[in-house]
Amino acid sequence: xxxxxxxxxxxxxxxxxxxxxxxxxxxxxxxxxxxxxxxxxxxxxxxxxxxxxxxxxxxxxxxxxxxxxxxxxxxxxxxxxxxxxxxxxxxxxxxxxxxxxxxxxxxxxxxxxxxxxxxxxxxxxxxxxxxxxxxxxxxxxxxxxxxxxxxxxxxxxxxxxxxxxxxxxxxxxxxxxxxxxxxxxxxxxxxxxxxxxxxxxxxxxxxxxxxxxxxxxxxxxxxxxxxxxxxxxxxxxxxxxxxxxxxxxxxxxxxxxxxxxxxxxxxxxxxxxxxxxxxxxxxxxxxxxxxxxxxxxxxxxxxxxxxxxxxxxxxx
Numbered sequence: 001x002x003x004x005x006x007x008x009x010x011x012x013x014x015x016x017x018x019x020x021x022x023x024x025x026x027x028x029x030x031x032x033x034x035x036x037x038x039x040x041x042x043x044x045x046x047x048x049x050x051x052x053x054x055x056x057x058x059x060x061x062x063x064x065x066x067x068x069x070x071x072x073x074x075x076x077x078x079x080x081x082x083x084x085x086x087x088x089x090x091x092x093x094x095x096x097x098x099x100x101x102x103x104x105x106x107x108x109x110x111x112x113x114x115x116x117x118x119x120x121x122x123x124x125x126x127x128x129x130x131x132x133x134x135x136x137x138x139x140x141x142x143x144x145x146x147x148x149x150x151x152x153x154x155x156x157x158x159x160x161x162x163x164x165x166x167x168x169x170x171x172x173x174x175x176x177x178x179x180x181x182x183x184x185x186x187x188x189x190x191x192x193x194x195x196x197x198x199x200x201x202x203x204x205x206x207x208x209x210x211x212x213x214x215x216x217x218x219x220x221x222x223x224x225x226x227x228x229x230x231x232x233x234x235x236x237x238x239x240x241x242x243x244x245x246x247x248x249x250x251x252x253x254x255x256x257x258x259x260x261x262x263x264x265x266x267x268x269x270x271x272x273x274x275x276x277x278x279x280x281x282x283x284x285x286x287x288x289x290x291x292x293x294x295x296x297x298x299x300x301x302x303x304x305x306x307x308x309x310x311x312x313x314x315x316x
Contacts, residue, residue, distance in 0.1 A: 006056040031062035036117035040126035086153035148177040221251040
């Protein structure tokens, strides 16, 4: 991987000198120790974005850090998507052959990847079974779970748990997202990177140009959700919240999400949801696949849903 050339001191204007000095003091105990991050994708998704920013900061702290990405075919990632949905409580049929494929692909990656490090951090369920390849007890393995596993499908969690308990520790984003485990558990709250492209301040002229391109008025408050179009992100809940807000404020709804391919895949469930949401005033979708530079590109491209108001007005 080739993360950007970030340094911890770049964040001094945001958090101050004292916070940076405290981080450096804490990191002294780990200086020279080798770390390894393993996940399932090099680009796209929150974990890849996180690692892309985190690794150069660890390097700046004197902690040499590698990033490995597991490989797997379409069938394997179809299985892990089903597991992901099951962890969120959706009833999914997981067959023995699917679990066998999960083990097989993880075993193949364990043989192909260099997993030697003082600290190995495995992100999310896809590479979870790599722990089976651990050969000695001198290194430390941590499972970083970025999803809510508080109400999983029982048989799927039972399968995954046999691997989770082999780790030295686990990390969750909130106590209510976790499970009771016999290993040490840590909590790391979700956070944003104030220096990332998506969080930068935009000059007024750029904001005006984007709003104009997308047909969004600048004289009314905006209710928005920025995420991929996925049932797990609860966009229907956002629309319901918007309808409540409309009772007291003349606002507008903007759904900013994933590219057309993902939108087409999710469209049938949205059409069903749309029928239940008759009476919702106009909304705008923003298709924003990353460009070659990693920046999201606003587009006024196809908008497959129309949420019509009682007056009959809506957006195509």
